[in-house]
Structures are given as structure tokens and as C-alpha cells.
Amino acid sequence: DTGVSQNPRHKITKRGQNVTFRCDPISEHNRLYWYRQTLGQGPEFLTYFQNEAQLEKSRLLSDRFSAERPKGSFSTLEIQRTEQGDSAMYLCASSLVVRLPVGETQYFGPGTRLLVL
Amino acid sequence: AQKITQTQPGMFVQEKEAVTLDCTYDTSDQSYGLFWYKQPSSGEMIFLIYQGSYDEQNATEGRYSLNFQKARKSANLVISASQLGDSAMYFCAASPRETSYDKVIFGPGTSLSVIP
Numbered sequence: 001d002t003g004v005s006q007n008p009r010h011k012i013t014k015r016g017q018n019v020t021f022r023c024d025p026i027s028e029h030n031r032l033y034w035y036r037q038t039l040g041q042g043p044e045f046l047t048y049f050q051n052e053a054q055l056e057k058s059r060l061l062s063d064r065f066s067a068e069r070p071k072g073s074f075s076t077l078e079i080q081r082t083e084q085g086d087s088a089m090y091l092c093a094s095s096l097v098v099r100l101p102v103g104e105t106q107y108f109g110p111g112t113r114l115l116v117l
Numbered sequence: 118a119q120k121i122t123q124t125q126p127g128m129f130v131q132e133k134e135a136v137t138l139d140c141t142y143d144t145s146d147q148s149y150g151l152f153w154y155k156q157p158s159s160g161e162m163i164f165l166i167y168q169g170s171y172d173e174q175n176a177t178e179g180r181y182s183l184n185f186q187k188a189r190k191s192a193n194l195v196i197s198a199s200q201l202g203d204s205a206m207y208f209c210a211a212s213p214r215e216t217s218y219d220k221v222i223f224g225p226g227t228s229l230s231v232i233p
Contacts, residue, residue: 042208042223108162
């Protein structure tokens with residue numbers, strides 16, 4: 001078990017460019033979450049997947065954002081036509097939901113720090 | 118809608134002393150889960166402790182305990198015997214269902230500094 005990994009760890013891009021981040025969850029975890037964290041703030045929920053199905057999207061996830069988890073394993077988060085306001089840390093987390101009513105525990109990756117110039 | 122309030126932007130504590138980090142939440146849900154996470158300067162979020170809204174006993178995990186007062190809607194984190202490695206940001210969070218992380222909301226965080 002190597003934990004949740006995210007790539008790249010850092011990304012600098014120019015405004016208007018597209019960027020894609022990847023998250024590899026802990027193997028056998030069926031849920032995968034994306035969060036955004038700006039400086040001095042707590043993480044904000046963006047979206048999550050149960051296996052390959054995207055079950056919830058925050059209103060923070062504008063049309064320029066798209067997330068996929070095609071085979072229920074790794075996930076990608078793409079931002080099109082980046083804006084300076086997209087600069088943030090993008091965190092991925094995974095969890096295993098096996099049975100209710102036990103609460104699940106999320107395990108976070110190290111994040112991808114995006115800077116849009 | 119849920120809202121998490123952490124009124125202490127920064128806290129200092131002497132090594133080996135106990136410290137309480139405040140958290141209040143605002144929710145209309147009948148069932149919800151409360152969490153605390155630690156985020157050191159490396160950036161990774163580390164799960165510390167979980168409390169379900171129907172749990173009658175306060176959750177404890179090693180040196181961490183959650184002082185859950187449902188009527189006051191507070192979920193304070195108590196760290197006993199502080200260590201230098203406890204210096205980090207601490208986030209309180211809540212999910213609208215006791216058993217799921219759907220739509221989890223994080224508070225703004227408290228920065229804890231442990232003084233030798």
C-alpha cells in the first residue's frame with residue numbers, strides 16, 4: 001500500500017492553457033474525491049466518484065473543469081482555459097466504503113499545486 | 118447547508134501540555150459525521166479522528182480526543198501531551214451523513230505551534 005499519489009506535484013501554466021492532473025488512489029478503494037484548497041483556507045469539495053461513476057459535483061466545478069475515472073481506478077482532473085483564479089492546491093482523496101453504518105476514512109494525496117500566470 | 122467555524126486562526130502550546138482546538142458546526146441534518154484532519158507544512162492531509170452524530174461516547178484516538186457537545190454543536194479537538202511534531206494546521210470537517218463523505222465541508226483551519 002503506497003498511499004494516494006498525485007502527479008504532477010507542481011504545475012505552472014499560462015492563463016488560457018489547459019492542464020490535466022492525475023490521481024492514483026489506494027488500490028481497492030472504491031471512492032475517489034477531488035478538492036481544491038486555496039492559501040489559508042480549508043479544502044473545498046469539488047467532486048467524487050464511486051468506482052467509475054461520478055456521483056456528485058460541486059457548483060465550484062465550472063464548465064471548464066472535468067473529471068474522469070474511466071476504469072474505476074485512477075482519475076484525471078482537467079482544467080480548460082485556465083484562469084489566474086484557478087491557482088490553488090488540488091487534493092485527491094480515496095476511501096473504501098464497505099458497509100454501513102461504519103464511517104469511512106479518507107486518505108489524502110500530497111496534492112498538485114497549480115500556479116496560473 | 119453546513120458551515121464549520123474555527124475561531125482560533127493560530128494557537129500556541131507548550132510542549133507536553135494539552136491543547137483544545139475549537140470547532141462549531143451549523144447543520145440541519147439529523148445524521149452527520151465530524152472529522153479532524155492535520156495538515157503539516159508538507160501539505161498532506163492526515164486523518165486524526167471521527168465522531169458520528171449518534172455516537173454517545175466521545176471519540177478517542179491515542180493522544181487525540183473529540184469533545185462532542187451535540188446541543189452546542191461543538192466538536193472540539195483535544196490534543197494531550199503536545200509534541201513538537203504536532204505543529205501544523207488543523208481542520209475540522211463535517212459530512213451530511215454519518216457514514217459518507219458526500220459533500221464534506223471543511224473549516225478554515227487553526228494553525229498550532231508547539232513551543233519547546
